[in-house]
Amino acid sequence: MSEVEAVRRLAHGALDALEQSRERIDDLNVYPVPDGDTGTNLTLTARGVVEALDASTATDRQALAREATRAALMSARGNSGVILSQIVRGAADALAESDDLDRAFRGASDEAYAAVRKPVEGTMLTVIRELAEAAEAAPPLEPVDLLALLVERGDEAVARTPEQLDVLREAGVVDAGGAGLVELVRGLAAAAAGREPVAPAVAAPRLSLEAVHQEPSRYRYCTTFVVEGDALDAEALEPELERLGDSLLVVGDPSALKVHVHTDDPGAALSLGTRAGTIEGVEINDMHVQTEEREERLLAALPGGASHSAVVAVVAGEGNRRLFEDLGAERIVEGGQTMNPSTADLLAAVDATAADEVVLLPNNSNVVLTAEQAARVAGKPVQVVPTESIPAGLAALVAFLGERSADENAAVMREALAGVVTGEIAVASRDASADGVPVREGEFLALLDGEAVDAGAGFDEVARALIERLLAEPRDVLTLLRGEGAPSLNGLLDELAERHPELELDVHDGGQPHYPLLLSAE
Numbered sequence: 001m002s003e004v005e006a007v008r009r010l011a012h013g014a015l016d017a018l019e020q021s022r023e024r025i026d027d028l029n030v031y032p033v034p035d036g037d038t039g040t041n042l043t044l045t046a047r048g049v050v051e052a053l054d055a056s057t058a059t060d061r062q063a064l065a066r067e068a069t070r071a072a073l074m075s076a077r078g079n080s081g082v083i084l085s086q087i088v089r090g091a092a093d094a095l096a097e098s099d100d101l102d103r104a105f106r107g108a109s110d111e112a113y114a115a116v117r118k119p120v121e122g123t124m125l126t127v128i129r130e131l132a133e134a135a136e137a138a139p140p141l142e143p144v145d146l147l148a149l150l151v152e153r154g155d156e157a158v159a160r161t162p163e164q165l166d167v168l169r170e171a172g173v174v175d176a177g178g179a180g181l182v183e184l185v186r187g188l189a190a191a192a193a194g195r196e197p198v199a200p201a202v203a204a205p206r207l208s209l210e211a212v213h214q215e216p217s218r219y220r221y222c223t224t225f226v227v228e229g230d231a232l233d234a235e236a237l238e239p240e241l242e243r244l245g246d247s248l249l250v251v252g253d254p255s256a257l258k259v260h261v262h263t264d265d266p267g268a269a270l271s272l273g274t275r276a277g278t279i280e281g282v283e284i285n286d287m288h289v290q291t292e293e294r295e296e297r298l299l300a301a302l303p304g305g306a307s308h309s310a311v312v313a314v315v316a317g318e319g320n321r322r323l324f325e326d327l328g329a330e331r332i333v334e335g336g337q338t339m340n341p342s343t344a345d346l347l348a349a350v351d352a353t354a355a356d357e358v359v360l361l362p363n364n365s366n367v368v369l370t371a372e373q374a375a376r377v378a379g380k381p382v383q384v385v386p387t388e389s390i391p392a393g394l395a396a397l398v399a400f401l402g403e404r405s406a407d408e409n410a411a412v413m414r415e416a417l418a419g420v421v422t423g424e425i426a427v428a429s430r431d432a433s434a435d436g437v438p439v440r441e442g443e444f445l446a447l448l449d450g451e452a453v454d455a456g457a458g459f460d461e462v463a464r465a466l467i468e469r470l471l472a473e474p475r476d477v478l479t480l481l482r483g484e485g486a487p488s489l490n491g492l493l494d495e496l497a498e499r500h501p502e503l504e505l506d507v508h509d510g511g512q513p514h515y516p517l518l519l520s521a522e
Helices: 004-026 036-057 059-075 078-095 099-115 126-136 145-165 166-169 176-193 234-242 266-274 285-303 317-324 343-352 368-377 390-397 406-417 461-469 491-497
Strands: 220-226 245-253 256-264 278-285 307-317 329-335 355-362 382-384 421-427 431-434 437-439 446-447 453-455 477-482 504-509 517-521
Touching: 004 036, 004 059, 004 176, 036 059, 036 176, 059 256, 078 099, 078 126, 078 176, 078 220, 078 245, 078 256, 099 126, 126 145, 126 176, 145 166, 145 176, 166 382, 176 491, 220 266, 220 285, 234 245, 234 256, 234 266, 256 266, 256 406, 266 278, 278 285, 285 517, 307 317, 307 343, 307 390, 317 329, 317 390, 317 477, 317 504, 329 343, 329 437, 343 368, 355 368, 355 390, 355 406, 368 382, 382 406, 390 406, 390 421, 390 517, 421 461, 437 453, 446 461, 453 461, 461 491, 461 517, 491 504
Parallel strands: 307 329, 307 355, 355 382, 477 504
Antiparallel strands: 220 256, 220 278, 245 256, 421 446, 421 517, 431 437, 446 453, 477 517
């Protein structure tokens, strides 16, 4: 068998092993975002390499290494696929020069770590590093025996990932990328031994509810593309892309760069790419939709089947809408201080949910009665949790679990509200006296749990007074939602960090009209 044929056989073995475990690895996927596609992305990346090798006319190692490296780069999908492309690069570069597998695994590990700006342990990076260390520490072995040993060491490394990464331990799963990497090595070992790869005995992860319900990415779109050109500079492109989102990877060489970023503005990322060179292979995936699809698939596989109840929330502001969707609200009804939804609007949203029962969050004192009326006439059981503000609604929603009944969820969500105080900064539309606090038109008015407590012309002074009242009792978290056209919070946040160093600050652009700032403390 020629070297080219041997390489093809190994690549096919790796791909076959990934194909067998693709769905299991997808289901494990909770980090960096629970979009349920790690197995698919690794498989598609490996398939691109296999297809390139099958079509190759190369006759020497160096040419094969170049083709495999480029194919991995061009076909890389998602965060895990891009890292895998660099693992292929490091291994291929080493194997182009010698047969030493320890050098190949070390090269793979070094390239993978170099690709990630902030490496996180407990991921596929850890697994490839531990495989490299195991290869270097092994006694002299034939390649087939060394690969068999590395499968064992890889399984052990994957089993340890929950000890290294909190999100895995809390969800009760191992790292999906690491698990996929070991399947790839399992396939290599099987092909080297002249047999078909066999999937591990545990065919599916033992999923907990925590593994199913994971917070989605703060950004919406997983965006990947290739930039081709001359003298491309990854280091110059990275800072510009980093401002657009997170999970950024820019890998490749001066002639071709693969870009991966999670962002709310894919167009801006593509524009940066076109400024640097010619872009191709553009892929944009809605991670929030992927997360919902993963959750539905996994819930259906758990005892008791799919989600039993859903949340309908009344929300003002695009940023606030995204926050409620990210926390699991199935339907959002637009509503604000000057245009509240009707009973018919709420009923339409309730009817549009796929769940058997619904929890309704009015998020405004003026909407509570309308919500209760909708609950009385709805065609399915509806429980109203009488949230009177958007921050209160968010605090309640954190306690929601879809597999509970609406009654059970409502009880838990009301209990969660008991530990929350809320505040609002409004702009007075006329001279008035609110709860004994005089306020002039255009001034800022501070409301604590709906009652006026302060007013004045200076936003920072009024906000500071309100926050100190919110923190009159010890609190762990302060959430701030900036409204449409709100003043800068930078100075205020710096003061808070200095005066309350143990306080966690959670700041978002809510985008709500009429209220420059909404707050909650818990």
